[in-house]
Amino acid sequence: MKSRKDIVLDIHEKPSAINWFSLSFQHLFAMFGATVLVPFLTGLSPAVALISSGLGTLAFLLITRGQVPAYLGSSFAFIAPIISAQALGGPEAAMLGSFLSGIVYAIVALIIKGVGHKWLMRLLPPVVVGPIIIVIGLGLAGTAVNMAMLENPGDSTTYSLLHFSAALVTLLLVIGFSVFLKKGFLSLIPVLLGIVGGYIYSIFVGLVNFNLVLDAKWFQIPEFVTFYTGVDFSWTIVALMVPVAIVTLSEHIGHQMVLSKVVERDLIQKPGLHRSIMGDGVATIIASLIGGPPNTTYGENIGVLAITKVYSVFVIAGAAIFAIAFGFIGKISALISSIPTPVMGGVSILLFGIIASSGLRMMIDSKVNLAINRNLIVSSVILVIGIGGAMLKFSNSFELHGMALAAILGIILNVILPGREEVAGDMYNIGKKSA
Template structure:
């Protein structure tokens, strides 16, 4: 299973053996599962549909990027608040219409990049902007991960449970131990899956696992699909709620592609091209909107798995996507996965969300963003505080900019307005040169 590069276990186009393939794909499935189903749970959408849309979106992404970008796509946390707000305007159908329009924005940007190149977008979103936005995405999710690990009800701080926290910490400890101390053999490739398995067993012994859903679930069941074109009228309020968030997810996408390029030691922004990966992301979101799933985005959690395991095979990613689609229809299996206690997923998320934030910091370091420059210091500081502090600008009763979207927009504006942009924003060629080495 070793590639020519001894630091890589499986390269992008290498196929694993059958049993290893299944296990490695399951690891990616479990890595994305908690976040992918948490978004629909928080927004009132169907978790089963979210699994199916993430699988279909990932397969579409792999096809559009010519099988050269080993990225898994799942539910986007950036759209949680806009989805909830859109549903108050016209139910789930309104949220799906907004998601469809956000996907169209992606497609338009991809077409512009194909015709005009990607440098204009890189100048608009340089490392001094994208890096802090990625940090905000990771640290903005920190509260979600910690609440998952220590609360019986993730929406109620009064439900603190030391028992739940113990399950989260046991899971986190096991993932860390397996990642650090398993150096050889197949088990060294699946530390996240092993950690979740260990956390599940611990939770089973302490009484945190509920099999009621597994017993009641049917083997084969049809998910609750939703289509936006069956009962919602176009509204500019929906557009203003959903489309601005595309600025955040575009920043996130660029950041993920740069981090992923660093992980796999290939410049994915040049080949297969940023226009292909952005188009793939947009098509995935459009697919999700057509069946009732939340908007999709490339997942930092799965990039974290790639970084830990050094298994970059797109066949493994595709396998996870196929499993996700199948589990959306197999009631017993999806119910069993759903029986994984929330604190177990919280424990894993503490590490994986932290990796997202760390990757943003690493991007700024690799691109030589000089925080000794007041210009850079101001941009980074504003993005971090506005984003993590979840500041809100309410333009009307139904339209508001908040948190990540507001932070990204302010970061872009500051980067354009403040003098010295060319000299101080961080040079993407430094990252590209580092990747090529």
Template sequence: MSKPILDINEKPTPMQWITLSLQHLFAMFGATILVPYLVGLSPAIALISSGLGTLAFIIITKGKVPAYLGSSFAFIAPIIAAKASGGPGAAMIGTFMAGIVYAIVALIISKAGYKWIMNLLPPIVVGPVIIVIGLALANTAVGMAMNGPDGKYSMLHFSVALVTLAATIICSIYAKKIFSLIPILIGIIVGYSYAAIVGIVDFSPVVKAHIFEKPDFIFPFIDYKVHLTMNIVWLMIPVAIVTLSEHIGHQLVLSKVIGKDLIKDPGLHRSILGDGMSTIISALIGGPPKTTYGENIGVLAITRVYSVYVIGGAAVLAIVFGFIGKVTALISTIPTPVMGGVSILLFGIIASSGLRMLVDSKIDFGDKRNLVISSVILVIGIGGAMIDIKGVQIQGMALAAIAGVLLNLILPGREKMDESMFEKEGHSSDGTIDEHVA
């Protein structure tokens, strides 16, 4: 392993600090603003909550884990469902509960170790669930790409999506070094430019916006009544349990990148608690759930700059950006087909990463046990199956995850995982178990 240019607790010079922190900000920017765009939350709040959450994460992990936390794609479908059933407040309550699950798991891991969760969520369960996460969103991506504002097919709008998609793919395949980590951002910029040329961008919100503006915070008890229902619990918590496997995978990968065993020091319980606290903070101000970002791990690997001061600087910049009205207004003018074009690739990659997890883990589909578990998860999740017990609904991805966990525990022939197997599973260079393009 090469010697770091700046180690974890080394301070950069002021100019280095700004430049390197901006680099991390741009690496996470495209994916972080895409999530609130898709679920109807404020991109400004997503930026602010990612900054505050990252700072909380750094404090909880004693400044020993150089990780940036951005918006999680795994929760897109549950947030949309929660908003449909109870408005933004329901989505925030669900997000808060997801953070609480992380805190509870962190407490258990601090007492009992972490291998129990690896055995609870092996690749044969997590892989198909990740495939469901991606494919369940396929209709959303295609609809955004093909349809105009009236909801009908528009070749003009579809051309914008195709240009955006092409730019994102080209950047993903051919870009080098730091540019290979920001294909989403580059795709959005190219697609936006083309959309402006063909005349479907309205710049008036940017002209009207002030330089500094108060974002649209959503506070509990002020903007909505806090009322926890079992429907919200069953929408969000099963997904939180599955995304914990992503967190462990990221910590194993990050440990390799920086040459330190983060599972032991500061401990997996601290990093999971930090992730959960980041999600709780996000919920309290109206942002989406948070996750460690593979793009930013990629930046660490390429630059060999591991300083938490640089990560903290990126977090502060994200908070500042969230209060700049011109930036928020500019994000709001991004046409839907631009985001649709990016989403076609992004959601496909989520699904493909689940498939890759199964391949990397050498799952034998000649084994009927594996075939049964994966088949049930896929059809329940993609088909949108639902259980309704006295008004309490468990559906889609959540039901698929629960079914997968139960089948894995009940069916004979279960193999216990060791750390090396899980490290392969979690070896991701992007987002929530490869949920972002790297």
């Protein structure tokens, strides 16, 4: 147990006014780069994403009774499904899928409250979750590369060395900051620093258009979108987005284990995994009602807690309020929108690769033995089905795509193939080893 002197601010302690401001801003910067990257990639509003992350975090803190100091931001797992859903029915369709995913969270939370959480761990062992996370990262690899080197990411004939140079500069800066900044506040925001550096380079080479920033108002109502404005229900949308909750649920559990280690409290027992999952689900539902991407707890902010020893939920709430306020500042929204596509492409190359690598690390940390045929089969099927973009199409109204199909097949194979208990891997070890 940490001694009293090691903890700067405990979970329910309030900071002074000046410290409150600076500590909350630190959490805001830690989540900022990744949170605005998701809407940037999916065509949603970065301003709405900031607002939804703030509202979602406040809802999470209330539902967990102020006992879990976690910040929620945009989920990377939903990038590809959101893009596909929007192709079917616009942003409203994506919001419908997001809403239903949040409902899945709520249902799982209620089941956990009734019967406990071990069934979920058996359904989602590392041999299933690890390859699915790899699919998330590698499935987006083409998107990142096209953003980095094409003047028009939708047209392969528009290769631009100038654009690619901006992507490479950004990528190298993020790598440099990640490797060489090992202590202090700046070490927490290498992605944001890389984006700033790439943005400055892009200004010098003429890739930035400031007209939108100059024309934007200081106070501006962002463009909210919701699913109940006319989108028709579609089983294809359900099949695209709802199964992704399988991945984000396991991600949530891992984060709660790591956070429990950081604050030296068993958060899975108190306030309970059912409360934190319910909070995550409600945050995603809130996002779907205003046009933001689904939310998830952020490892970046857990890192801030571990380094600063400031566990106060009041600091987390302050960061959420700042995020909401930023969403209504038109100049900031316009500035985010002015970031050139290749800059975000350069960042994405690393981030998507890290997502894939984290799935591999999950399998290694859990000691999943791929010399055993059942593990090799489960992981192989998930990887090829997911990355290859396989599709199960029953009719024009129901299609099961890539990652969703891979997740379902992985779960089924893990359940029906013999030897599951002996070789599935212990997901609880991940939280212990990552802390």
